[in-house]
Amino acid sequence: xxxxxxxxxxxxxxxxxxxxxxxxxxxxxxxxxxxxxxxxxxxxxxxxxxxxxxxxxxxxxxxxxxxxxxxxxxxxxxxxxxxxxxxxxxxxxxxxxxxxxxxxxxxxxxxxxxxxxxxxxxxxxxxxxxxxxxxxxxxx
Amino acid sequence: xxxxxxxxxxxxxxxxxxxxxxxxxxxxxxxxxxxxxxxxxxxxxxxxxxxxxxxxxxxxxxxxxxxxxxxxxxxxxxxxxxxxxxxxxxxxxxxxxxxxxxxxxxxxxxxxxxxxxxxxxxxxxxxxxxxxxxxxxxxxxxxxxxxxx
Numbered sequence: 001x002x003x004x005x006x007x008x009x010x011x012x013x014x015x016x017x018x019x020x021x022x023x024x025x026x027x028x029x030x031x032x033x034x035x036x037x038x039x040x041x042x043x044x045x046x047x048x049x050x051x052x053x054x055x056x057x058x059x060x061x062x063x064x065x066x067x068x069x070x071x072x073x074x075x076x077x078x079x080x081x082x083x084x085x086x087x088x089x090x091x092x093x094x095x096x097x098x099x100x101x102x103x104x105x106x107x108x109x110x111x112x113x114x115x116x117x118x119x120x121x122x123x124x125x126x127x128x129x130x131x132x133x134x135x136x137x138x139x140x
Numbered sequence: 141x142x143x144x145x146x147x148x149x150x151x152x153x154x155x156x157x158x159x160x161x162x163x164x165x166x167x168x169x170x171x172x173x174x175x176x177x178x179x180x181x182x183x184x185x186x187x188x189x190x191x192x193x194x195x196x197x198x199x200x201x202x203x204x205x206x207x208x209x210x211x212x213x214x215x216x217x218x219x220x221x222x223x224x225x226x227x228x229x230x231x232x233x234x235x236x237x238x239x240x241x242x243x244x245x246x247x248x249x250x251x252x253x254x255x256x257x258x259x260x261x262x263x264x265x266x267x268x269x270x271x272x273x274x275x276x277x278x279x280x281x282x283x284x285x286x287x288x289x
Contacts, residue, residue, distance in 0.1 A: 002169075003169070003170065003199075004202065006166070006169035006170060007166070007169075007170070007199050007202045007206060008202070008206045008209070009162075009165050009206075010162045010163070010165035010166040010170075010174065010203065010206070011162065011166075011202065011203040011204065011205070011207045011209075011210060012162070012206045012207070012209055012210035012213070013158050013159070013161050013162030013165060013210060014158070014159055014162030014163065014174075014203075014206075014207050014210060014250075015162075015206065015207030015208060015209065015210030015211040015212075015213075015214075016158050016162075016210035016211065016213055016214045017154075017155045017156065017157070017158030017159035017160075017161075017162060017210075018155065018159065018207070018210075018211055019155075019210070019211035019212075019214035019215055019220065020151055020154055020155040020158060020214050021151055021152050021154075021155020021156060021158075021159070022147075022151060022152070022155070023155065024211050024222075025222050025224070026226055026231075027224060027225070030279055033275050033276050033279030033280075034276075034279045034280055034283050035276065035280070036146075037144075037146055037147060038144045038145060039145055039147065039149070039151075039152040040152070042145070042149055042152035042153050042156060043152045043153075043155050043156035043159065044156060044249075044253055044254065045153075045156065046152070046153045046154075046155075046156025046157045046159075046160060047156040047157070047159040047160035047163070047254045048156075048160070048254060048257060048258055049156075049157075049160065050157060050160025050161060050163070050164055051163050051164065051167075051254055051255065052257075052258040054160075054163075054164040054167060054168075054258075055167060055255075055258050055259055058164075058167060058168055064171075065167070065168055065169055065170065066168050066169050067169050067171075069169075069170060069171040070171050071167070072167070072171050072172050072173050074173055074259065075256075075259045075260065075261045076246060076247060076251075076252065076255075076259070076261040076263050076264050077263055078262065078263035078266070079246060079263070081244040081245055081246065082246065082263045082266065082267050083245075083267065083270055084244060084245075085240075085241045085242065085243070085244030085245025085246070085267075086241065086245045086252075086266075086267040086268075086270035086271040086274070087241070087270060087274050088237050088240055088241030088244060088245075089237065089238055089240075089241025089242045089244075089245055089248065089271045089274075089275075090241070090270060090271035090272070090274025090277075090278060091237050091241070091274055091275070091278050092233075092234045092235065092237025092238035092240075093234070093237075093238055093249075093271065093278075094274065094275035094276065094277065094279035094280075094281075095230060095233060095234035095237065095278055095279075095282060096226065096230050096231050096233070096234025096235060096238070097226070097234070097279070098231070098234060098235060098238060099176070099177075099238060099242075099248050099249040099250075100176040100177040100179065100180060100238065100239075100242055100248045100249075100250075101176030101177075101248065101249065101250045102249070103235070103238075104176065104204045104207045104208060105207050105208065105210070105211035106211070106224075107208045107211070108207065108208040108210065108211025108212035108213075108214075108215060109212070109214070109220060109222050110215060110221040110222065111223050111224055112223060113224050113226070113228065113231060114224065114231065116228050116231040116232050116235065117231035117232070117234060117235035117238075118235060119232070120231065120232045120233065120234065120235025120236040120237075120238070120239060121180055121235045121236070121238050121239030121242075122180055122183070122184065122239060123235075123236055123239060124180075124235065124236040124238065124239025124240035124241070124243070125177075125180035125181055125239040125240065125242075126184055126188060126239075127239075127240055128239070128240045128243040128244050129181060129184060129188070129190040129192055129243065130190070132243075132244075133190055133191065133192065
């Protein structure tokens with residue numbers, strides 16, 4: 001129950017922030033990528049200010065999380081797909097102004113057509129998964 | 141400053157703070173760095189034989205549903221509902237590339253851009269530089285080609 005409440009609060013704040021910042025609107029995201037309004041840099045700077053301190057401070061102050069779970073010390077490693085994937089993501093992002101988090105939040109502000117974008121994302125993620133894991137065997 | 145931020149700076153900074161706080165709630169409770177794009181892979185494990193991110197699929201899907209609710213709460217309290225004017229093909233093709241690219245790169249704007257950079261990951265710093273630059277060039281070219289909206 002505490003876990004469910006934590007996820008709802010965390011995701012709720014994340015989604016609220018995306019809507020408040022305007023980034024849930026693809027047109028606002030595109031105006032950044034077209035360099036007509038650099039607001040996204042401020043969004044990222046503010047989010048980074050909180051997380052850079054928090055990710056470092058929390059494990060020093062406590063052995064485990066408030067729910068008694070271990071803190072992740074994940075630092076994303078350089079993989080063969082890191083840069084090629086970033087190039088492909090960049091082309092898609094520049095074309096439609098949607099990144100995964102903003103697309104999810106966009107549903108909440110009533111942006112029905114974003115379902116097409118989300119469907120595309122699932123197809124893209126599926127194709128990548130099939131390439132990475134081999135053609136999955138369909139079980140009867 | 142006005143020409144860099146024609147719509148002011150307040151909503152951007154405040155929105156970023158909320159975003160960061162949401163990620164901190166996830167870190168302080170579940171202990172996870174909750175980038176958004178993994179929800180694509182993790183949710184696929186419910187309906188396909190794929191296995192990536194399977195172990196986190198429950199909280200990631202709930203987190204995404206909570207994001208929808210959070211965004212709805214903002215829109216409902218600020219009369220900020222919005223429907224894009226973009227054509228369907230742009231959303232579909234762009235979405236396809238975003239889904240493929242973020243999973244191949246193991247991160248997106250929040251996974252690499254916020255969680256990864258905040259963890260001083262060199263891979264994430266490089267990924268952010270690359271996807272920002274490519275997205276800016278793409279968006280400018282699409283605009284100059286006169287693709288509207």
